[in-house]
Amino acid sequence: xxxxxxxxxxxxxxxxxxxxxxxxxxxxxxxxxxxxxxxxxxxxxxxxxxxxxxxxxxxxxxxxxxxxxxxxxxxxxxxxxxxxxxxxxxxxxxxxxxxxxxxxxxxxxxxxxxxxxxxxxxxxxxxxxxxxxxxxxxxxxxxxxxxxxxxxxxxxxxxxxxxxxxxxxxxxxxxxxxxxxxxxxxxxxxxxxxxxxxxxxxxxxxxxxxxxxxxxxxxxxxxxxxx
Amino acid sequence: xxxxxxxxxxxxxxxxxxxxxxxxxxxxxxxxxxxxxxxxxxxxxxxxxxxxxxxxxxxxxxxxxxxxxxxxxxxxxxxxxxxxxxxxxxxxxxxxxxxxxxxxxxxxxxxxxxxxxxxxxxxxxxxxxxxxxxxxxxxxxxxxxxxxxxxxxxxxxxxxxxxxxxxxxxxxxxxxxxxxxxxxxxxxxxxxxxxxxxxxxxxxxxxxxxxxxxxxxxxxxxxxxxxxxxxxxxxxxxxxxxxxxxxxxxxxxxxxxxxxxxxxxx
Numbered sequence: 001x002x003x004x005x006x007x008x009x010x011x012x013x014x015x016x017x018x019x020x021x022x023x024x025x026x027x028x029x030x031x032x033x034x035x036x037x038x039x040x041x042x043x044x045x046x047x048x049x050x051x052x053x054x055x056x057x058x059x060x061x062x063x064x065x066x067x068x069x070x071x072x073x074x075x076x077x078x079x080x081x082x083x084x085x086x087x088x089x090x091x092x093x094x095x096x097x098x099x100x101x102x103x104x105x106x107x108x109x110x111x112x113x114x115x116x117x118x119x120x121x122x123x124x125x126x127x128x129x130x131x132x133x134x135x136x137x138x139x140x141x142x143x144x145x146x147x148x149x150x151x152x153x154x155x156x157x158x159x160x161x162x163x164x165x166x167x168x169x170x171x172x173x174x175x176x177x178x179x180x181x182x183x184x185x186x187x188x189x190x191x192x193x194x195x196x197x198x199x200x201x202x203x204x205x206x207x208x209x210x211x212x213x214x215x216x217x218x219x220x221x222x223x224x225x226x227x
Numbered sequence: 228x229x230x231x232x233x234x235x236x237x238x239x240x241x242x243x244x245x246x247x248x249x250x251x252x253x254x255x256x257x258x259x260x261x262x263x264x265x266x267x268x269x270x271x272x273x274x275x276x277x278x279x280x281x282x283x284x285x286x287x288x289x290x291x292x293x294x295x296x297x298x299x300x301x302x303x304x305x306x307x308x309x310x311x312x313x314x315x316x317x318x319x320x321x322x323x324x325x326x327x328x329x330x331x332x333x334x335x336x337x338x339x340x341x342x343x344x345x346x347x348x349x350x351x352x353x354x355x356x357x358x359x360x361x362x363x364x365x366x367x368x369x370x371x372x373x374x375x376x377x378x379x380x381x382x383x384x385x386x387x388x389x390x391x392x393x394x395x396x397x398x399x400x401x402x403x404x405x406x407x408x409x410x411x412x413x414x415x416x417x418x419x420x421x422x423x424x425x426x427x428x429x430x431x432x433x434x435x436x437x438x439x440x441x442x443x444x445x446x447x448x449x450x451x452x453x454x455x456x457x458x459x460x461x462x463x464x465x466x467x468x469x470x471x472x473x474x475x476x477x478x479x480x481x482x483x484x485x486x487x488x489x490x491x492x493x
Contacts, residue, residue, distance in 0.1 A: 074405075081409040089395060167402065169374070169395040178313050179396065182378030185340040187317040 039105025
């Protein structure tokens with residue numbers, strides 16, 4: 001079986017690949033920002049004193065982390081429509097990503113919060129800091145700095161799993177690839193191109209997270225050591 | 228140093244893959260099938276009436292039964308290769324199957340990369356929508372959301388014909404049906420059998436045929452250059468069309484007969 005590689009025939013599809021890659025990045029950025037917000041609140045809720053809230057947050061995390069992403073996508077996409085709520089495809093795809101990445105983020109953030117020594121929190125209470133102050137300055141900021149590498153890893157992973165949303169017709173990079181290969185009949189080449197694009201995007205994201213981390217964690221920037 | 232080692236290991240792995248895929252003196256596919264006493268026939272599951280899973284979770288449909296009859300007449304064992312729509316042409320290109328019987332329409336573009344037998348069945352592809360949608364042709368689709376299955380003739384015709392439409396592509400007919408049934412879609416481009424399956428599950432507002440896009444001639448696809456295998460299947464189609472066996476299978480599932488002039492079509 002001989003295979004003649006022909007990348008030239010893919011040249012005309014370049015704008016489509018680019019459009020797909022941009023959509024993947026767009027979806028990832030929105031999902032990560034919203035997912036982080038949900039994750040932080042969910043972690044706080046899980047650690048808090050209100051039993052029902054802790055149970056609720058715990059249930060959300062366990063359900064998302066123990067079911068396949070594809071099933072969650074179908075459930076949300078078809079479930080919402082059956083319930084009469086019709087979202088545009090892009091919004092539906094991003095919603096499934098937020099729902100998914102929120103739970104993983106919650107666990108990572110919670111793990112970070114658990115590393116804060118109780119003595120530090122007691123000290124803050126003794127100094128008369130308010131609860132929001134304690135959460136922001138004593139717990140959240142150092143713990144986010146500590147778990148920042150795993151958080152950025154999780155977000156890169158989310159970018160890669162977003163390929164699954166092509167199943168509900170989101171025209172992101174994998175969706176575009178499937179269309180291109182069915183039109184050009186150059187499936188091997190198409191998927192090589194897409195793999196390279198995903199790799200480049202993952203590297204780009206990693207670099208962006210690195211820069212962002214340097215910007216928001218001055219301690220790390222100045223000392224260059226992990227907390 | 229470590230990077231160098233890693234690179235070397237990767238290079239070796241790639242080279243090994245290359246060799247594995249390298250030309251083994253290629254024998255004739257028909258001989259290979261006879262020698263192995265097994266034929267691999269690819270079908271795209273989840274297409275109502277053509278290839279689907281029945282109540283006993285058994286694969287059936289006119290495509291699947293045609294595959295069974297071919298294997299039986301060849302006197303070999305049948306291995307059904309179940310694939311998705313978008314994988315139909317690549318499956319044959321990469322020889323993951325000997326034959327493909329999967330509602331694949333004979334088109335000039337596909338003929339460049341795979342070989343086709345003479346037609347074995349036909350299919351009407353249509354645009355359908357709910358009562359409120361006034362659609363008479365491709366122009367009326369502009370600005371509308373239209374659902375279809377990726378890598379089908381519907382896909383290329385709608386993409387070319389209705390540039391202003393928002394085309395929503397699903398990976399297989401089963402997902403397209405679910406999208407229509409759950410209410411995600413009001414307008415679809417598909418084939419009559421799929422439409423019937425949709426309407427069965429949404430009796431409250433059925434989708435009506437708005438216009439027929441084309442009548443397609445479906446062919447059995449096989450890798451290029453397998454002329455003896457192609458000749459065998461062509462003869463089989465002629466024989467079984469004339470003795471009525473093929474029509475019997477088709478009519479069982481589709482409630483209509485194959486067109487009289489099927490064999491003369493290209």
